[in-house]
Amino acid sequence: MYLSAGRVADAAGGVARRDAGRRALRLVAPNVVALGAVSLITDVSAEMVTAVLPLYLVAGLGLSPLAFGFVDGLYGGAGALVRLAGGHLADRRARHKLVAGAGYALSALAKPALMAAGSVPAVAAVLVADRVGKGVRTAPRDALISLSSPPGAQGRAFGLHRAMDTTGALLGPLVAFAVLSAAHQDYDPVFVASTCFAVLGLLVLWLFVRDRDGAAGGSVRATLTVLRGARFARLCASAALLGVSTVSDSFVYLLLQRAVDLPVRYFPLLPVGTAATYLLLAVPLGVVADRAGRGRVFLAGHAFLLLVYGLLLSPLGGAALVAGCLALHGAFYAATDGVLMAIAGPLLPEGTRAGGLAVLQTGQALARFGGSLAFGAAWTWWGPHTALWAGAVSLATAGACAAALLGARRSAGPDRQEAEA
Amino acid sequence: MTLRTRLLIVVGAAVLLAVAATGYTLRAAARHPAHTGAGARIVLGTPGQIVFRDMRMGPGKDHLAAVASASPGAPRADSGLVCARFHAAAGTGLCLRNRPGLTPSYEAVVVDAALREHRSYDGAGIPSRTRVSPSGRMAAWTVFVSGDSYGGTNFSTRTSILDTRTGHLVPSLEQYRVIKDGAPYRSADINFWGVTFADDQHFYATLATRGKTWLVAGDTAKRQVRTLHQNVECPSLSPDGTRVAYKKRVRSAAGGNPWRLTVLDLRTMRETPLAETRSVDDQAVWVDGGQVAYSLPGDYGSDLWTVPADGSGTPHRLMTAALNPVF
Structure with missing residues (x-):
């Protein structure tokens, strides 16, 4: 049984475990806080670049929008397969920190390289390298969060990590904006600052994140057995x-717009609304998930998404619609993203945790991609209104199926007991 | 290492990195004092002169510059006016430029013959094309608007038309009625780009819908466009108004070089492929009745080339590191 530093101290000092609120956060291991800090700093670095990338490529480098679409597609698509490889590598020798660190380092190197890349193939290559870095590090990092937390505190651990991660994502564009306006629209200071943040993130990872010993020996076969x-x-x-029934973010924002x-010009602010709600609710919903059952919170999250569809289909308009949709959309993420990892963690043996999480994440990402294609096609053929109705019916059906699947698991599983342990 | 040592290392590194990033930013800021400094005096419409966007690295980058058309390789006069895209006619210019900010946004500035700024209009998007009508009264521009497309991976365009005399602005041509193949047409995925004016009321442009493009003839009084010919992008009307030079899609976009510069005779609808075989992604400009100028990628982003408009001859490089010439 895992004991976090805080709990050991409690036990030694004979402190009564009455203070439930404090205990909730004390259950989060220092390692998770350190990983959260790494993600926060790295996301500032990454989102700075993402914010200026379209401008830099099209306005700065003079890339034609056609080529930009191509590069953008590459940028988004390169992550999925390397994620599986990253998870597997981390499992095989229980070197989660090393594999995640390699991913962070690759992305850090991509920032100055982007500045030097002058041609379209070079830019595309650098962006792919950046994405490979992100893909490689995700599963080992989540496995490390999971391995560092007791089974009963998985929800709040992932909640805290995702909240810190989102904080970085919100700060990144602001930093980029500040640098861009200070440098009179010059792009290279943005890349230099982004590199500095990436290096700092690596340093925090190196100094403060501890690898978990033992539990090595994951193999492809072991992952498949899981x-x-x-x-x-x-x-x-x-x-x-x-995932297949989840209408992608860009469609939600487009429908809202x-x-x-x-x-x-206000369009880019919509994701900020979602992220802000996500940030606020990630920890509370993680704690709720630990107490009331993670499967339930995961399903409730999708009910929030169904409510988003409902609001978009309702005659409601104006600021109320925007606020309602973004709040529910953020709540959807807070109740599903980290919580899914928190459900999965305890189900996976330690030796295959990174590989197993990678399979789950990749499967979900592919399902969402398929769902996004289907929704795009439905939109083109039937128009947005009918497509959204179809999405809502599909999501409700998927929710009912998932409830049946997860319900069977919950009655058989010791999920609740673990939470009380 | 103790916690204290590790914290000291991180704080020390953070300070060093912050100093490095700040120093670099400040140095970059010093490289460019404010933009639009007063430069050489350039007067639009001066005979024997080419005005263009200077693409060379250095203090004059992205400024409007001028050279004598007799010696395009000669030293350039730098006006100091920053423009990403530019066109002018009859003493009125339209300068499209990027505005600093988090999201792509632009400013369309109407300038007079002495390049003094008169009115300006802000919007969201990245400058792409601009044209002024032969009389100098009407101006049109196209920008790429991000986040305005289905998948989020593609850009969609927005085209605006301004009456510089009355100040009346049509923010998006998508408000216009579309007559496609003789019948009214509506679709959510319509995009317009590349306006070229015949006069102050009539224009041509590209309409795209369902993955295909058309040359459309537009009328600002009727607020309507109708399709004329398929597979036409970025049309440019000849000075006599009888022909259109344009990008014709002849290969799949996957290879990255889909277009062939082509001239369409508007009376016979006959297409003449020009002698330029490299893929051109530009709205060509007519040098005179017999030649068109266009941009191709070069060492500094763009070089200017010319080719006869009748399909004969060979391409000729007019100048390096330049874009958007006005003859």
């Missing part, structure tokens, strides 16, 4: 079903 386990397979199936006829 998939055959009924509970994990049911979880993967639920995540995939719900159309519904209230939002000026295009």
Whole structure:
């Protein structure tokens, strides 16, 4: 049984465990806080670049929008497969920190390289390297969060990590904006500052994140065996079903923009609304998940998404619609993103945790990609209104199926007991 | 290492990195004092002169510059006016430039013959094309608007038309009625780009919908466009108004070089591929009735080339590191 530093201190000092609120956060291991700090700093670095990238490529380098679409597609698509490789590598020798560190280092190197890359193929290569770095580090990092936390505190651990991660994502564009305006629209200071943040993130990882010893020996076969386990397979199936029925963020924002006829210049602010709610709710919902059952919170999160669809289909308009949709959309992420990892962690043996999480994440990402294609096609053929109805029906059906799948797991599993332990 | 040592290392590194980033930013800021400094005096419409966007690295980068058309390689006069895209006619210029900010946004500035700024209009997007009508009264521009497309990976365009005399602005041509193949047409995925004016009321442009493009003839009084010919992008009307030079998509976009510079005779609808075989992604400019000028990628982003408009001859490089010439 894992004991965090805080709990050891409690036990030694004979402190009564009455103070539930404090205890909730004390259950979060220092390692998780350190990983959260690394993600926060690295996300500032990454989102600075993401914010200026379209401008830099099209306005700065003179890339044609056609080529930009190509590069953008590469940028988004390169992550999925390396994630599986990263998870597997981390498992094989239990070197989560090393593999995650390599991923962070690759992304850090990509920032100055972007500044030097003058041609389209070079820029594309650097962006792919950046994405490979992100793909490689995700599963080992989540496995490390999971391995560092007791089974009963997985929800709050992931909640805290995701809240810190999102804080970085919100700060990044602001920093980029500050640098860009200070440097009279010159792009290279943005890349230099981004590199500095990336280096700092690496340093924090190196100095403060501890690897978990033992539990080595994961192999491809071991990871595949995990998939055959009924509970994990049911979880993967639920995540995939719900993923296919999830209308992607850009569609939600596009529908919202159309519904209230939002000026295009405010369009980039919509994701900020979602992220802010996500940030606020990630920890509380993580704690709720630990107490009331993570499967329930995961399903409730998708009910929030269903409410977003409902609001978009309702005659409601104006600021109320925007606020309601963004709040529910952020709550959807807070109740599902980290919580899914928190459900999956305890189901996976330590030696295959990174590999198993990578399978789940990749499956969910592919399902969402498929869902996004399907929704795009439905939009083109039937128009946005009918497409959204179809999305809502599909999500409700998937939710019912997932409830059946996860419900079977919960009655059989010791999830509640672990939370009380 | 104790916690104290590790904290000291991180704090020390953070301070060093912050100093490095700040120092670099301040040095970059010092490189460019404010933009639009007063430069050489350039008067639009001066005979025997080419005005263009200077693409060379250095203090004059992205400024409007001028050279004598007899010696385009000669030293350039730098006006100091920053423009990402530029066009002018009859003493009125339209300068499209990027505005600093988090999201892509631009400013369309109407300038007079002495390049003094008169009115300006802000909007969201990245400058792409601009044209002024032959009389200098109407101006149109196209920008790429991010986050305005289905998948989020593609850009969509927005085209605006301004009456510089009345100040009346049509923010998006998508408000216009579309007559496609003789019948009214509506679709959510319509995009317009590359306006070229015949006169102050009539223009041509590209309309894209469902993955195909059309040359459309537009009318600002009727607020309507109708399709004329398929597979036409970035049309440019000849000085006599009888022909359109444009980008014709002849290969798949996947290879990155889909376009062939082509001239369409508006009376016979006959297409003439020009002698330039490299893929051109530009709205060509007519040098005179017999030649068109266009941009191709070069060492500094763009070089200017010319080629006869009748399909004969060979391409000729007019100047390096330049874009958007006005003859």
